[in-house]
Amino acid sequence: MTKAIKTVVTALALMIAGGAPVAAQTFEPPRGCTLSLTAQLRQCQVANVYSCTGDAPGDRWITFADGVGIFFTSRIDFETRWIESIDHDSGNIERLLPKAADHASFSTLLATGRDDFDFMTETSDGFVERFVGADTLTGETVMIDGIPLERSTFDLSSYDASGAFLTRRSGSQFISRDLRLFFGDTEVFENAQGDRIETFQPPVTFALPGEDGFGTLEPKFDCNAVLARAPGLTDRLRSFRDDRI
Template sequence: MTAWRIAIGAVAATLALPAAAADWAVPPGCSGFLTVQSKECRVSNHYRCSNDSPDRQWQADFDVDGLMLLTQTDAEARQWRIVDPRKGTDLSLDPMSSAIPKLSDLLRYNPDTALEQWMTGADGKKTFFLGFVQVIDEAVVIDGIALQRTVFNISKSVGDTRVVSGERGFGFVHPEWRLMFAGAGERFEGDMSNYKPHDGSPVDFVFADEPGFLSTRPIHDCEMMVSSAEILGSTNSLRDLP
């Protein structure tokens, strides 16, 4: 999860979502408008599609192994769809969701920012996100782009409401772009007593007339990252040793 990167999604063939990261390109009928190079070896490409509602936009996230996540949001920064090609999960916003903060309200520093959101997978299984997100009155400039800070604390439960992961910390929002970005914080997977620090803050904002626009290769904090292909190659080499 990023700053309020709450999962939602169900892939539709009409959106021509890419199947393989190595061959990724903006889908037919879609147009890219922003690339964000972030810490923790991640790059995100943002695009809009003519078949979508005019207020919808997509984000495609990549790491050293390629495409890792596809997320669709609206003008209120509410996440409607998410596709995880590695896990094979495909989630969509569930009508039973009772509290999904709107960006317009967050930007008015509305204190009522509780999040209670259900998503349903293609297999019918439910995922539940519980917590809060707020925009705080603090301006930040990154790569010449003015942003506002967010603060959040969100947990993820599946099926029988068993908590499986969570994240808390600070993020960023660009009010005019209607986009939220990851920041610094801490997260856990499985063990709620074992939060680990992380920082996925944006570093570079790349536009259509600049080198690196729509790149799928992350460039920051990648020195210690090893792709799964490299790990497999090393394992195979060891097997060949006498």
Template sequence: MKPLILTLGLLAALPAEAGSFTPPEGCETFLTVQARGCRVSNHYRCEADAPGDQWRADFDQEGVFFLSHVNREAEWVESFEFNPDVRQSLDDGAADPAEFSKLLSSGRDDFAFSLSRTDGQNTEVTGFDALTGRSITIDGVALQETEFEYTETDAEGTILRQSRGNEYISAEWRLFFAGPSEYRDGEAWLPMDGSPVKFILPGEPGFAATQPIYECGALMSSYRKSSEAKEALSHDDL
């Protein structure tokens, strides 16, 4: 748990102004993604983690707001929300773990798992990811489109959050990326689109950036709130 605390503290201290992302000691950034919805994400891997584990730090104009950790199967392991600080973790013994390999081989992966949060809330998540058969190239990177749906309920079965729509996957990076979707945490469905716009590799201009550049404006505060909730559940990329 100590490495996680150090990671959380390091990222929380990062400045909001433009700068270069520095991952925790023993970790290396391998990809920066500038996306729609005023978000830039830095993806990194750490030597101390299990093989295939990956981390993602999300930034908006105010600084880092979300941190997520996935394993080789792109199974969501844990996440950190900032302001207020909350850690959300995957419970052991998932009824149907998310499996990236199964999605690639069969075209569909159903999942069912439980989550625990440091604020005391425990929830159940069920849903699926399925390949649509459509391929798309964004900024020179070949991706496969998916459709997805998930529902999160509390211990009594009350629906807390739902999301549906499309995402994109990279078989090479074993990552999900957001796409056009809808999110609901109340009565109304809110349209969202956090699709990637630019993929930046080490040595390229803009690598490790901490300031988003696309679709930034006054309306992004509502997107940020919904994005946090969705990304906290999908894969990581929940």
């Protein structure tokens, strides 16, 4: 599953354009941190996964970059809970609140095929959001760039502190048992204002240490496109969930 995610995210359509890609750049993890995986995603995004010696065992950080640069960083724990996320455009930080009716658990998903969750987050500007939903394994396995993945479905709704509906997200994802990570696939996003957006952002290639593309900040796929955006939505395609690559 992924972390707290913005209600104003993503694009309504992709239209062909002639924009040139940015020059190749290399991601440098912070001091005391080690990069472990680079994933190229559809819709012109690349994700880099790293861990840091000062964090709890099993914690990992994921940075997302598009054709402009890094726009989002998230931290997940061993159970893929949404511990912390940073929106680099706004500077806003979102953190998981410690008390929850039912924290997300990757271990439960692997053991039983389903994980229900009900937890809350708070942003640095004081906005509290409740997330309720479930992840379910379908039993389907796929191989993407040499890494075995399993397909899962999810349904996730969010509410404000008063209980008012904010967003609903549903669709399919992939999980890696070995990496203990979620990866995106197809998704439908809906909000209280009546917006409905469909996205397709599965991983295409993976790079491990020593392999071509490891540590790059340059996305490779679907970058010859211009985003046709709805009024009030963010101006670049974003990942919906912090714990989902």
